[in-house]
Amino acid sequence: MTMRVRRWLEQGAAGLGLARSLAIYWRPGRQRGLRRLYGPFIRPGDLVFDVGAHVGDRTLAFASLGARVVAVEPQPLPLAWLRWLTRNRQAIQLEAVALDARPGSARLAISRLHPTVSTLAEAWRQALPERHPGFRRVRWEEGITVPVTTLDALIAHHGVPAFCKIDVEGHEARVLAGLSQPLPALSVEFIQGALAQAAACIDRLESLARYEYNVVAGEQRCFLWPQWRPATALHHWLEAGAAGIASGDVYARRTHPVAGLGPT
Numbered sequence: 001m002t003m004r005v006r007r008w009l010e011q012g013a014a015g016l017g018l019a020r021s022l023a024i025y026w027r028p029g030r031q032r033g034l035r036r037l038y039g040p041f042i043r044p045g046d047l048v049f050d051v052g053a054h055v056g057d058r059t060l061a062f063a064s065l066g067a068r069v070v071a072v073e074p075q076p077l078p079l080a081w082l083r084w085l086t087r088n089r090q091a092i093q094l095e096a097v098a099l100d101a102r103p104g105s106a107r108l109a110i111s112r113l114h115p116t117v118s119t120l121a122e123a124w125r126q127a128l129p130e131r132h133p134g135f136r137r138v139r140w141e142e143g144i145t146v147p148v149t150t151l152d153a154l155i156a157h158h159g160v161p162a163f164c165k166i167d168v169e170g171h172e173a174r175v176l177a178g179l180s181q182p183l184p185a186l187s188v189e190f191i192q193g194a195l196a197q198a199a200a201c202i203d204r205l206e207s208l209a210r211y212e213y214n215v216v217a218g219e220q221r222c223f224l225w226p227q228w229r230p231a232t233a234l235h236h237w238l239e240a241g242a243a244g245i246a247s248g249d250v251y252a253r254r255t256h257p258v259a260g261l262g263p264t
Helices: 003-009 012-025 030-041 057-064 076-085 122-131 151-158 172-177 195-208 231-239
Strands: 047-051 068-072 092-095 104-110 142-149 163-166 185-191 209-217 247-257
Touching (some): 012 076, 030 057, 047 151, 057 068, 057 076, 068 151, 076 092, 163 172, 172 195, 195 247, 209 231
Parallel strands (some): 047 068, 047 163, 068 092, 163 185
Antiparallel strands (some): 104 142, 185 247, 209 247
16 A cells, blocks of 8 residues: 555545445456446447546546546545546546536535545435435535536537446436537436436436436446336336335436437
């Protein structure tokens, strides 16, 4: 362990939170599973956005598949880790910003012990401890102002990604509101107690193009269904309670374009 990493881990509750994230997301064998999961979406040379990169496990999986990666992370301590992790990887660019529907600045609520649930979504943060057992002991002790940009602005600067992962703790629909063109494939987080957020994301994607959908439960690295499903089926699944799954990710891949938006 380098002295720099040791200093991060010694930063009280925040260091403990970072250490917990590293233990979860960098456990042995996980990278292999992530590469297998994302391989069908990404070819060497493709551009990928990792929005909410946190400790970079998926960032490195994307890069290992040969992608050029833009990793978006506004939290100072995870960002410091990402800078160290990617210091010798020219294919990875870091953006120390949050994303929203419009550029500007916003207040980021930080949980020192649980940095993976730090969020811009104030209503989500207030409601979820009452709706989700896993959040009853979570506290957001700190708030910082962070710069905000949009997906459209990232695309204007870096190009159109072949895949865009969005995991921003209840703020996913706002991130997609800053996107005005369809992307080939995306993923957005869902969580019990806030399933309407995932439904709003599906509605936004369907306003841009036609997609089909699948689900990964929790931190598994395989799809829940053998066949991809249309938006209507995803809405029914979410309305029925998402099979009781505590959290996971909805994956969307484009099928047919909306008239006037050009070919798939």
